[in-house]
Amino acid sequence: MHDLKAVPRELPAACVQALAARFGDRFSQSTAVCEHHGRDESPYPTMPPQGVVFAESTEDVAGVAALCNAHRVPLIAYGAGSSLEGNFLAVEGGIVVDLSRMNRILSVHSEDLTVTVQAGVTRKQLNDEIRDTGLFFPIDPGADASLGGMCATRASGTNAVRYGTMRENVLNLTVVTPAGDIVHTARRARKSSAGYDLTRLYVGSEGTLGIITEATVRLYPQPEAVSAAVCHFPSVDDAVAAVIEVIQLGVPIARVELMDANGVKAVNNYSKLALRESPLLLFEFHGTAAGVKEQAALVQEIASSHGGEDFEWAERPEDRTRLWSARHTAYFAGLQMRPGCRASTTDVCVPISRLADCIAQTNEDLVKASFPSLIVGHVGDGNFHVQMLLDPESETEFEEAEALNHRIVERALAMDGTCTGEHGVGLHKMQFMHAEHGDEGVAVMRALKHALDPNNILNPGKIVSWLA
Structure with a gap:
């Protein structure tokens, strides 16, 4: 991995000229811009593309795709750049289409509990802009990822135990195909039996089958009451045993996060906290005031039976924010x-x-x-x-x-688990796809890739290899 090198395809001059003519100063081949778009949070070396287009609409993306497809040039979608498994690195060079300027909330249907956004909208931006509706979007992977990227990697995060992952919360996508066609995968209805489930096909495809430019996602009412608690345990085993009992008893907790002693030490130093440096669980409860109180009491009883102690409650919003901000920055705390x-x-x-x-x-x-x-x-x-x-x-x-x-x-x-719960496959987990899905399952995925992207231009070298 340390020595992995990109092997760029040839970039025809005619493609460069066409992109420059269409997009003007929104097309860049500068070294700084390309290197920025060829680096993520994985341990892989920088693998820059040969050019970057800053798209502002679905039609822009369709135009880039059509040009790249005509010239057999790789095309990679870029959101917030927060991936951990080399998901968007340009292993074969090509063009990156940066979707960060596509950051408009297109429509909020509060009566239907849905919102439609462009792919570059981030989760924090979405929740800030819909706060006055009394609704919120719960999928929270920690990083302030873009909604398009979250769809593409089938993200989940701290709230998944209560609200599910992106798989359960995406109703409809607008997707650009490699040929530059624009596909709408569904309508806004909460369920459908009409044909193949194209939405789920593209959710988790990491930009290898199509480029997501818009998404309609579910919203949820903001809970009447929210409470959070930290509980320390003698060991990681004790903490996990407490979680298993909580889940098996059906307690509707909203979040339950684990940090080992090293993790606690890291966030203490980074976020200037004074948590005891032993394994801990960070809980959050959503619901009515009475319901939250009942859930919290039951969880505290279960935790105590597994050696949990020093329960610290955080009922004020600023105290909860302090704790969850520390959890969300655990990755950067670790680096320090x-x-x-x-x-x-x-x-x-x-x-x-x-x-x-x-x-x-x-x-x-x-x-x-x-x-x-x-x-x-x-x-x-x-x-x-x-x-x-x-x-x-x-x-x-x-x-x-x-x-x-x-x-x-x-x-x-x-243990009948999976090689990745939420990071996605990217480059790093490709080697495990046969072990998890079997040769037959990987063959089906490869057949889908060949059918939908016959020139292998979309994020090539990710999820499954082009050749058997």
């Missing part, structure tokens, strides 16, 4: 534990009944590692993340981290 490091971050998801075993065995691996690491997780749905903090100049550490990643993924698959 080893200044100058590069993170290799992996995530897996297993059935909730196997979560304790999976994390315990992963911990046994991590304590033997030659580099620092931390674990955080959306443990309410069996999903956890391991952040390994590596010396960017050490090939040995990268190889060790890759070996650890293999063991973590193989362990999850053996």
Whole structure:
């Protein structure tokens, strides 16, 4: 991985001239712009595209796609650049279409609990702009990701245990095909039996089948009452056991997040908190005042039975914001534990009944590692993340981290889990697709790619290889 190099395809001069003529100063080939769009939060080296188009409409994207398809030039969609698995790196060069200027909220249908947005709208922007409606969009992957990127990677996050993932919350997409055609995958109705489920086909496709330019997503009423609590545990095993019992009893918690002792230490230093540096769970409860009180009391009782103590309640909005901001910045807090490091971050998801075993065995691996690491997780749905903090100049550490990643993924698959709960496949998880889906499943995915993108221009080299 450390030495992986991009192998760009030829960029025909006629394609460059056509893009420059159509988009003017919204088309750039400057080194700085291209390098910015060839770098994510993965440990891969920068892989810049050969040009960047800043799109402002679906028609712009369709125009770029048609030109790139005609010249067989790779085309990669770019949102907020927050991916962790090399999801948008230009391994074959080509053109990036930056969707960040497509940041308009197109329509809010509060009576139907839906909103339609352009792909560049971020989750924080959306919630800020609809706050006065009494509604909110709950999918919260931590980073202020774009809605288009969240659809493309089938994102989830801290609220998934209560509200589901992007898969459950996207009703309709506008998608540009490789040929430059514009497809609307559904209507705004909350369900349909009309034909193939094109919406779900594109959700999670990481820009390899089409480029998402607009999305209609579900909204939810803002809860009447919200309460959060931190609870510390003697060990990660005890914390996970408490979560499993909470879930199995059907307590409707909104969020439950795990941080191991290293994770707590990192956020203390980064966010200037004074949390006890032991494994903790961070809970949040949504509902009526009476319902939240009942949920919180039951969860506290369960946690106490597993060694949980030092419950710290955060009922004021500013206190909850302080805690959740610390959780959301855990990735950057981890980087500060080893200044100058590069993170290799992996995530897996297993059935909730196997979560304790999976994390315990992963911990046994991590304590033997030659580099620092931390674990955080959306443990309410069996999903956890391991952040390994590596010396960017050490090939040995990268190889060790890759070996650890293999063991973590193989362990999850053996427990009937998945190689990625929310990061997506990108480059980093391609090697596990056959083990998870079987040769036949990968063959179906490859057939879809060949059928919908016959010239292999859309984000090539991701999810499944072009050749068997």
